[in-house]
Amino acid sequence: MKRGRLIVVSAPSGCGKGTILGRVLQDRERFFYSVSATTRAPREGEENGVHYLFYTREAFERCIKGELFLEYAEYCGNYYGTPLAPIEVHLNMGQDVILEIEVQGAMQIREKRPDASFIFIAPPSPAALRERLTNRGTEDAETIEKRVQQAEKELTCVDAYDYCVINDDLDTAVADFLAVVRAIELKVK
Amino acid sequence: MKRGRLIVVSAPSGCGKGTILGRVLQDRERFFYSVSATTRAPREGEENGVHYLFYTREAFERCIKGELFLEYAEYCGNYYGTPLAPIEVHLNMGQDVILEIEVQGAMQIREKRPDASFIFIAPPSPAALRERLTNRGTEDAETIEKRVQQAEKELTCVDAYDYCVINDDLDTAVADFLAVVRAIELKVK
Numbered sequence: 001m002k003r004g005r006l007i008v009v010s011a012p013s014g015c016g017k018g019t020i021l022g023r024v025l026q027d028r029e030r031f032f033y034s035v036s037a038t039t040r041a042p043r044e045g046e047e048n049g050v051h052y053l054f055y056t057r058e059a060f061e062r063c064i065k066g067e068l069f070l071e072y073a074e075y076c077g078n079y080y081g082t083p084l085a086p087i088e089v090h091l092n093m094g095q096d097v098i099l100e101i102e103v104q105g106a107m108q109i110r111e112k113r114p115d116a117s118f119i120f121i122a123p124p125s126p127a128a129l130r131e132r133l134t135n136r137g138t139e140d141a142e143t144i145e146k147r148v149q150q151a152e153k154e155l156t157c158v159d160a161y162d163y164c165v166i167n168d169d170l171d172t173a174v175a176d177f178l179a180v181v182r183a184i185e186l187k188v189k
Numbered sequence: 190m191k192r193g194r195l196i197v198v199s200a201p202s203g204c205g206k207g208t209i210l211g212r213v214l215q216d217r218e219r220f221f222y223s224v225s226a227t228t229r230a231p232r233e234g235e236e237n238g239v240h241y242l243f244y245t246r247e248a249f250e251r252c253i254k255g256e257l258f259l260e261y262a263e264y265c266g267n268y269y270g271t272p273l274a275p276i277e278v279h280l281n282m283g284q285d286v287i288l289e290i291e292v293q294g295a296m297q298i299r300e301k302r303p304d305a306s307f308i309f310i311a312p313p314s315p316a317a318l319r320e321r322l323t324n325r326g327t328e329d330a331e332t333i334e335k336r337v338q339q340a341e342k343e344l345t346c347v348d349a350y351d352y353c354v355i356n357d358d359l360d361t362a363v364a365d366f367l368a369v370v371r372a373i374e375l376k377v378k
């Protein structure tokens with residue numbers, strides 16, 4: 001069986017990354033979504049094993065020692081990591097594995113996995129991102145400004161990625177994302 | 190204006206490359222097809238400036254000396270070359286430039302143009318290629334065998350390309366080709 005492709009996706013918060021991936025991942029035959037482990041507290045509506053694997057700090061550090069993560073990073077005081085075993089299983093099953101992680105983690109994978117491809121999802125502009133976060137209404141003004149600053153910082157990292165999908169119009173962004181994924185499948189190894 | 194992308198396409202003869210490109214190039218706003226120069230005699234139905242620029246051997250060699258080709262090669266006793274000027278004009282106009290050339294020429298471009306992307310179109314198998322050429326009925330048995338042997342040799346060159354589109358089903362191949370082109374447009378430079 002043809003081995004699947006490892007696809008790493010990063011985006012500043014509020015880019016619509018979740019919405020795009022939600023649409024893409026409807027094809028459950030073709031894609032496996034790698035669920036990250038984290039030590040941060042679950043937010044309302046987040047389920048263990050679906051949105052994240054919620055670990056205690058102790059359990060997470062045991063897994064680091066056991067080399068059970070493809071990558072891990074500390075971000076805003078919490079650990080985030082990518083469990084290695086499920087990725088290999090699903091790649092061998094011929095599925096594309098989608099890894100959604102922040103820039104710091106993605107750069108660790110870039111070094112370890114020459115077989116991986118890297119997609120960056122970008123908002124049209126920092127101003128548009130601020131507007132989206134404000135309209136979402138789930139964060140206060142200070143948090144939004146922090147996010148926008150973080151996004152501006154992360155946008156400077158786009159050069160470390162292979163492809164950049166700009167989420168201006170959602171349908172176009174989903175189509176672009178799927179075109180990039182198909183091209184990755186057709187990449188000569 | 191955003192600069193277009195330089196896209197180099199190669200395929201063994203009889204892969205359906207012409208049919209795929211014919212469909213793709215219907216979008217004349219988006220694509221510019223780079224017409225090659227050649228010293229070989231026009232075949233029936235071939236028009237100067239459409240299928241090829243038909244040069245005399247003397248004129249071709251004058252252009253070589255003037256460095257007016259992006260690449261050139263001798264193939265089956267004839268020169269084939271890619272005029273440089275129109276490519277730059279159309280890239281600057283924001284169009285993707287599609288260059289259809291054989292492997293030898295493509296490898297010259299690989300060295301000269303790090304901005305170019307390389308797509309290989311492959312038949313499902315040498316047996317399928319032989320069947321297609323036989324059904325086409327425009328070549329005799331000896332020519333067909335030469336073509337199949339040439340194709341087998343060229344297939345070993347696929348590793349030098351970035352993407353490989355297999356032409357098993359035409360609609361799928363066209364969709365795959367367009368997905369690869371879109372991904373190339375979204376590539377981080």
